[in-house]
Amino acid sequence: MHVLDAIKTRRSVRAFRPEPIPDDLLTKVLEAGTWAPSAGNLQPWEFIVVKSQEMKVKIARAALHQMWITEAPVVVVACANEKRSEMGYGERGRAFYCICDVSAAVQNMLLAIHALGLASCWIGAFDDYELSEVLKLPPGVRPIAILPIGYGREAPRSPPRRPLSSVIHLEHY
Numbered sequence: 001m002h003v004l005d006a007i008k009t010r011r012s013v014r015a016f017r018p019e020p021i022p023d024d025l026l027t028k029v030l031e032a033g034t035w036a037p038s039a040g041n042l043q044p045w046e047f048i049v050v051k052s053q054e055m056k057v058k059i060a061r062a063a064l065h066q067m068w069i070t071e072a073p074v075v076v077v078a079c080a081n082e083k084r085s086e087m088g089y090g091e092r093g094r095a096f097y098c099i100c101d102v103s104a105a106v107q108n109m110l111l112a113i114h115a116l117g118l119a120s121c122w123i124g125a126f127d128d129y130e131l132s133e134v135l136k137l138p139p140g141v142r143p144i145a146i147l148p149i150g151y152g153r154e155a156p157r158s159p160p161r162r163p164l165s166s167v168i169h170l171e172h173y
C-alpha cells in the first residue's frame with residue numbers, strides 16, 4: 001500500500017473480530033513504532049503488550065470504561081520514558097519531546113496496522129494514575145496511547161477534515 005493511501009484510508013476502528021493476530025504481524029507493528037523520529041534519537045518509547053482478558057478489562061476500565069477495547073485480541077499501550085528524554089534535554093525533553101516522539105511512534109504503528117490489514121484506534125481518554133497502576137509503570141514512565149489491535153469488524157466512513165484552505169496560514173497566522 002502506498003504511504004499516501006495508507007494515510008488517507010486509515011480509520012479508527014472500535015469493533016474487532018475475536019481471532020488472534022499472528023505474532024509476526026504484531027512484531028512488524030511494534031518495529032514500525034521504533035522507526036519513528038525522536039528528538040536526539042533518544043527513542044523514549046516503551047510498549048506494553050497485553051493479551052490477557054483480565055488485563056484488558058482493567059485497561060478498559062482505566063480508559064473511562066471504553067469496554068469495547070476488550071474485544072481486541074491484543075492491546076498495546078505506548079508509554080513515554082520521560083527520564084530518557086530528560087537526560088538529554090532537561091525539562092523540555094521531559095514535558096514536550098517525549099510526548100512528540102511517542103506520538104510519532106503511535107502514528108507509525110497505526111499506519112503499519114492498517115497496511116497489514118489489521119485495525120486499531122488511538123485511545124487517549126484514560127485516567128493516567130489508574131492506568132499506570134494497572135500496568136505497574138515505574139515513576140517517570142507515562143502512558144500516552146492505548147492501541148487495541150485486531151481484525152476490524154466495522155469499516156467506518158471517513159470523518160470530515162477541515163479544508164486545507166482553513167488550516168494553511170501563509171507567511172503568518
Ligand SMILES: Cc1cc2nc3c(=O)[nH]c(=O)nc-3n(C[C@H](O)[C@H](O)[C@H](O)COP(=O)(O)O)c2cc1C
Nearest residue numbers: 010011012014066121122123124125126156158159
Ligand atoms: C490523542 C487522541 C486521543 C483519542 N482518544 C480516543 C478515545 O479515547 N476513544 C476513541 O474512541 N477514539 C479516540 N481517538 C480517535 C479519534 O476519535 C479519531 O482519530 C477521530 O475521530 C478521527 O477519525 P479517524 O481516526 O477515523 O480519522 C483519539 C485520537 C487521538 C489522536
